[in-house]
Each structure stands twice: as structure tokens, then as C-alpha cells.
Amino acid sequence: MTTKTFKRPDGRKPEEIRPMSAKVGVVPNADGSAMFSFGDTVAIAAVYGPRKMHPQHSQNPEKGTLRCNYNMFSFSVAERARPGPNRRSTEISKITEWALEPIVMIKKYPNMVVDVHIGILQANASTRCAGINAAALALAHAGIPMKEMVSSVSIGKLDKNLVVDVVKEEEDWEEGEGATDIPITLTNSGKITHIQLDGKITSEELKQVLKLAKKVNKEIYEVQKKALKESVKF
Amino acid sequence: MERKVVIPGEVIASGEDYLPGEGTEKRGQEIVAIRYGLAEESNRLVRVIALSGIYQARRGNVIIGKVENITFNGWVVDIDSPIGAFLPLSEVPRFVSKEAMAEVFDIGDMIVAKILGVNGRGIDLTIKSRGLGRIEEGMIIKVNSNKVPRVIGKEGSMIGIIKKETGCEITVGQNGLIWVKGNKIEDELFVKRAIMFVAEKSSTSGLTEEVQKWFDKQKGGKE
Numbered sequence: 018m019t020t021k022t023f024k025r026p027d028g029r030k031p032e033e034i035r036p037m038s039a040k041v042g043v044v045p046n047a048d049g050s051a052m053f054s055f056g057d058t059v060a061i062a063a064v065y066g067p068r069k070m071h072p073q074h075s076q077n078p079e080k081g082t083l084r085c086n087y088n089m090f091s092f093s094v095a096e097r098a099r100p101g102p103n104r105r106s107t108e109i110s111k112i113t114e115w116a117l118e119p120i121v122m123i124k125k126y127p128n129m130v131v132d133v134h135i136g137i138l139q140a141n142a143s144t145r146c147a148g149i150n151a152a153a154l155a156l157a158h159a160g161i162p163m164k165e166m167v168s169s170v171s172i173g174k175l176d177k178n179l180v181v182d183v184v185k186e187e188e189d190w191e192e193g194e195g196a197t198d199i200p201i202t203l204t205n206s207g208k209i210t211h212i213q214l215d216g217k218i219t220s221e222e223l224k225q226v227l228k229l230a231k232k233v234n235k236e237i238y239e240v241q242k243k244a245l246k247e248s249v250k251f
Numbered sequence: 252m253e254r255k256v257v258i259p260g261e262v263i264a265s266g267e268d269y270l271p272g273e274g275t276e277k278r279g280q281e282i283v284a285i286r287y288g289l290a291e292e293s294n295r296l297v298r299v300i301a302l303s304g305i306y307q308a309r310r311g312n313v314i315i316g317k318v319e320n321i322t323f324n325g326w327v328v329d330i331d332s333p334i335g336a337f338l339p340l341s342e343v344p345r346f347v348s349k350e351a352m353a354e355v356f357d358i359g360d361m362i363v364a365k366i367l368g369v370n371g372r373g374i375d376l377t378i379k380s381r382g383l384g385r386i387e388e389g390m391i392i393k394v395n396s397n398k399v400p401r402v403i404g405k406e407g408s409m410i411g412i413i414k415k416e417t418g419c420e421i422t423v424g425q426n427g428l429i430w431v432k433g434n435k436i437e438d439e440l441f442v443k444r445a446i447m448f449v450a451e452k453s454s455t456s457g458l459t460e461e462v463q464k465w466f467d468k469q470k471g472g473k474e
Contacts, residue, residue, distance in 0.1 A: 048303070048305055066333070068305075068333045069333050069334075127371060129333050158287060160288070160302070160303045160305070161286070162274070162285045162286045163285060164260060165259055165283075166259055204260070241258075242258055242261075249289075249302060
């Protein structure tokens with residue numbers, strides 16, 4: 018797995034996540050909202066609804082609809098990002114929707130839609146993971162029925178070493194086998210709702226990746242749980 | 252069992268002793284929360300009280316709404332809920348001629364109504380009860396529907412204090428709309444300030460005493 022001489026650019030241990038923070042209720046106008054950050058990567062999510070789906074022909078009388086929108090703000094990266102939807106953000110919006118759909122129970126809201134808006138305030142890799150974590154918190158905060166919580170983390174393979182929570186510098190790793198980025202979303206009970214893979218990996222290594230993801234997701238879950246519980250004062 | 256904040260997927264209780272109520276689900280032996288809120292147990296029934304989110308219409312709720320449209324057999328009412336509400340002609344306690352429906356409730360009128368039932372297609376309303384009907388005068392205040400129980404207080408203690416201190420008539424709709432009627436507009440605005448204070452401090456314990464203190468201070472300042 019990890020060779021002894023391997024060192025991460027920011028000096029973290031291979032299984033160390035960047036310092037995380039989470040807060041709910043950051044957008045007063047929304048029905049539910051949350052902020053989640055992995056170090057420099059900061060995501061906010063706002064949930065609106067359930068509300069009536071417009072236009073009417075998009076309504077589904079069998080079950081409610083979940084609609085996600087991922088957006089990177091132009092100031093989120095060092096070089097100004099062109100605002101507005103693009104190929105990448107459209108894909109991530111859809112991926113987020115698929116990652117969250119198995120846990121939200123919106124069967125009881127026919128003809129209605131739950132809107133999730135994710136904004137990336139600052140980006141330093143793992144933005145989709147931070148986005149999904151924030152979205153899960155915001156959905157819970159909006160009082161949407163959910164089977165359980167999800168937490169997301171990106172696992173990286175730098176040359177032959179597995180690391181947790183990749184940063185930009187590591188994404189561009191070029192030594193040896195190069196970098197492989199694997200964002201994974203797991204429910205609290207360890208079921209996978211989303212997995213992506215960008216690079217090359219053996220099936221044996223992928224098994225280790227999953228094991229690692231399950232282990233570190235517990236830490237993320239605790240952060241999310243704490244954020245939700247501490248937002249209520251007695 | 253004491254009240255505690257739970258998050259979706261969290262196990263509240265286990266064993267055959269408890270029954271799953273609102274906001275919970277039974278998975279095997281365990282009762283699991285399916286929404287974020289306060290878990291509470293009474294008579295073995297475990298339920299989760301919502302802390303946030305939109306207004307969920309329930310049978311028997313008294314609500315305040317605005318007439319949106321008149322159809323051939325009733326009125327469409329906006330009650331701040333994603334499902335539309337409808338007040339049928341048959342639920343008005345007196346005879347109404349179909350030509351004169353706008354004279355009973357016109358578009359834009361505010362009404363106090365009770366929820367007769369909720370089905371998949373919509374919410375049915377009734378005004379066949381005391382205190383229901385058109386709002387003639389006064390002021391409508393809006394608060395978050397999750398804060399309504401705090402505005403009313405235990406057995407109406409909170410609203411009782413506000414009524415006593417201001418001398419206004421107050422009707423609280425479960426959907427978060429509150430109708431205030433007083434002799435002077437100043438009194439109505441005073442009620443508004445008091446309700447906003449309650450909504451803001453809704454999570455503190457001993458709120459009723461706090462509000463009494465707030466009233467004492469406000470009155471002291473005036474004289």
C-alpha cells in the first residue's frame with residue numbers, strides 16, 4: 018500500500034482528512050441550508066421545498082423529484098472561473114442528484130420538487146464531496162425525510178500510495194503511475210450511493226480504497242452529526 | 252425517555268416496547284428517525300417533532316389563508332403549503348347562491364379555516380365551526396410554521412399572556428399566519444413585536460417567564 022518514504026505535499030498522514038467544519042442554517046431564506054468544508058474547500062448548500070413543480074409537464078404524479086444544482090463561484094479558484102453552467106458543473110449536478118436520491122424519501126410528495134443548490138465558495142479539490150456533504154446536511158435541516166445520512170470523501174492513489182481527501186497539488190501528481198482520484202459517497206451504514214474513478218487502479222487496490230473510505234467516512238459523519246445537533250439550543 | 256435532537260438514520264429506541272410514530276420508521280427491532288428533529292416518547296409511542304422545514308398540513312389544524320380563485324363549486328385558498336387547498340361550497344354553514352360567491356369570499360380575502368382532510372390531490376377546508384370565516388379587519392403576521400407551538404405555549408399559556416398584556420384578539424393559524432385584532436393599530440404593532448420576540452427566542456427554556464419580563468420592561472419604558 019503505502020511506501021515508507023512517501024510524503025504528502027502538505028505533510029498530512031495518508032489517512033488524515035483536512036480539518037473539517039460544518040454548520041447548518043447559513044442561508045436564512047432557504048428552508049434548509051448548510052456549510053461544509055475540507056480545509057480550503059468550502060461548499061454551501063441551500064434546500065428549497067418540497068414545493069410545486071413548475072412547469073406542470075415536468076410534474077411526476079408518482080413521486081417527488083430531487084433537483085440538484087452545483088455551481089462554482091467565479092472567485093472560488095485563483096484564476097477566475099467563467100460563471101454559469103458548463104460541462105463539468107452539469108455533470109457534477111447530476112452525480113450529486115444520484116448520490117442523494119437513494120436516501121431521500123420523497124415518495125410522499127407527488128408533483129413536487131426539492132431543490133438543492135450547491136455553491137463552491139473556495140475550491141481546492143474534493144469540491145463535489147464537500148458539496149454532497151453540505152447537501153446532505155441541508156436536506157436534513159430542511160426536514161426532508163431521509164433513510165439515513167450520507168458522507169462523501171475522495172480517495173486518491175498517488176503513484177502506488179493511497180491517500181484520503183485529495184488536494185489540488187495531489188490531483189496533478191505525475192510521478193510513477195500518476196494520480197487516480199476516486200470520490201466515494203457512503204451512507205452511514207456503509208452502503209455506496211456514488212463512486213467515480215478517474216485514472217487507473219487494480220481491483221485489489223480498489224477493495225482497499227473502499228475499506229479506507231468506510232473508515233474515514235465515520236469521521237465525516239461525526240462532524241455532520243455534531244453540526245446538526247448543536248444547531249439547536251435549549 | 253428525555254427529549255433529544257435526532258438526525259435521519261439515528262436509532263431512537265430498540266425493542267418491542269415502543270411503537271413508531273410520526274417521523275420514525277421501524278427497521279427490525281429498532282425505531283429509527285427518518286427526519287431531523289426532537290425525539291419524544293409518550294405512551295410508548297416514539298415520534299420526531301420537526302424543527303424546520305415547510306408547513307405540513309394535518310387534519311383538524313386551524314389555518315389562515317388567502318382566497319386565490321373562485322370556481323363553480325368553491326374557493327381555492329393559498330395556505331402557504333405546496334399542496335393547494337380548497338374550500339367547497341358545501342362547507343359554508345349557510346346557503347350561498349352560485350352567482351353570489353364573490354360576495355361571501357372574494358379573491359384576495361383572508362379567511363380562517365379548519366383542515367377537513369388531506370389527500371393526495373389536495374387539502375379540503377371547512378368553515379363549519381365557531382371562530383372560522385372571513386377576516387374583516389386587523390393585521391396578519393407571518394412566522395415560521397415550526398415556531399407556532401412556541402407562540403401558543405403550553406395549553407395556550409404564551410398566547411394568553413400576549414392577549415392579556417395587549418388586549419388584542421389573536422388567532423394563530425398552524426401554518427404560521429397570525430391574525431391580530433386590536434382597538435388601536437399601536438396595540439397590533441405591539442403584538443407583532445411580542446410575537447417576533449417569541450419567534451426569535453423560540454429555543455430558550457422558560458420562555459413564558461422571559462416574555463412576561465419583556466412585557467414588564469416594555470411597559471415600564473412607556474410610562
